Amino acid sequence: MNYTESVQHASSYIQEKLKKIQAGTIAIVTGSGLGGITDAIEDKISLPYSEIPGFPVSSVQGHAGTLVCGNIHGTPVIAMNGRVHLYEGFSPQEVTFGVRALYEAGVRTIILTNAAGALNPAFEVGTPMLISDHINFMVGMNPLRGENNEEWGPRFPDMSCVYDKELRTLAMQCALQLGLRLETGAYMGVMGPTLETPAETRMYRIMGADAIGMSTVPEAIAAHHMGMRVLGFSCLTNKNLPDCIQEVTHEQVLAQAARSSDAMTSLVLEILKNIQ
Numbered sequence: 001m002n003y004t005e006s007v008q009h010a011s012s013y014i015q016e017k018l019k020k021i022q023a024g025t026i027a028i029v030t031g032s033g034l035g036g037i038t039d040a041i042e043d044k045i046s047l048p049y050s051e052i053p054g055f056p057v058s059s060v061q062g063h064a065g066t067l068v069c070g071n072i073h074g075t076p077v078i079a080m081n082g083r084v085h086l087y088e089g090f091s092p093q094e095v096t097f098g099v100r101a102l103y104e105a106g107v108r109t110i111i112l113t114n115a116a117g118a119l120n121p122a123f124e125v126g127t128p129m130l131i132s133d134h135i136n137f138m139v140g141m142n143p144l145r146g147e148n149n150e151e152w153g154p155r156f157p158d159m160s161c162v163y164d165k166e167l168r169t170l171a172m173q174c175a176l177q178l179g180l181r182l183e184t185g186a187y188m189g190v191m192g193p194t195l196e197t198p199a200e201t202r203m204y205r206i207m208g209a210d211a212i213g214m215s216t217v218p219e220a221i222a223a224h225h226m227g228m229r230v231l232g233f234s235c236l237t238n239k240n241l242p243d244c245i246q247e248v249t250h251e252q253v254l255a256q257a258a259r260s261s262d263a264m265t266s267l268v269l270e271i272l273k274n275i276q
């Protein structure tokens with residue numbers, strides 16, 4: 001089986017098990033410590049990634065590995081609770097397998113969330129950041145490398161607007177409605193798993209990024225390649241500033257994501273209430 005066939009095979013299995021993937025279903029990928037969004041899903045049906053043929057499974061603490069289908073405020077949703085990363089040794093194709101499979105199942109809108117370090121000194125820990133753009137700094141890695149499936153999208157996709165403008169406006173309106181502070185900025189995607197040295201942090205900031213993390217960019221590229229509407233949020237779990245850099249552990253990132261997940265969750269729920 002080639003990659004496209006594997007994705008289609010997995011997608012058929014998902015559709016058979018989760019009969020509720022209706023037209024208009026919104027996908028949500030939950031980042032480190034942000035799986036709480038799935039608690040709000042009503043009439044849930046869950047499917048562990050490990051049961052889906054060919055579906056990659058994460059080994060990272062804080063990443064569950066379950067598809068959860070149902071609805072929130074009457075909007076049909078499917079959550080990818082947990083994701084796989086390049087730093088675990090997965091290929092860019094494997095990292096984007098789930099997004100491709102959901103597209104094949106008819107999903108056309110995706111909300112990507114992650115935990116990230118704040119490079120912009122004005123941003124506070126705990127605040128959600130709306131991703132307005134990204135920098136693919138996962139050096140040498142692109143999920144579109146290799147043979148292109150023209151049915152999914154073009155060989156050379158335009159990247160002038162990856163994160164859907166209307167959905168970004170909606171996100172800002174929802175934050176305002178909730179009285180919730182929402183930053184906006186560019187997300188730098190790096191391979192990891194090392195966190196940054198002070199010199200790297202300085203470089204990434206000079207390069208134009210506001211937040212940095214180890215996911216989301218390949219998924220956003222694959223989703224945009226297929227013409228999906230993409231919305232992305234970073235939960236800022238630590239300040240990553242060159243002149244006062246602090247030690248960061250994965251446990252701190254998870255703990256802060258858990259503390260801040262209420263803001264992110266209420267924002268996503270409000271968006272789902274209002275999304276067309």
Ligand code: HPA
Nearest residue numbers: 115116117212213214240
């Ligand atoms: N750098 C990279 N990835 C991260 C960080 C960070 O500071 N915080 C959470 N994920």
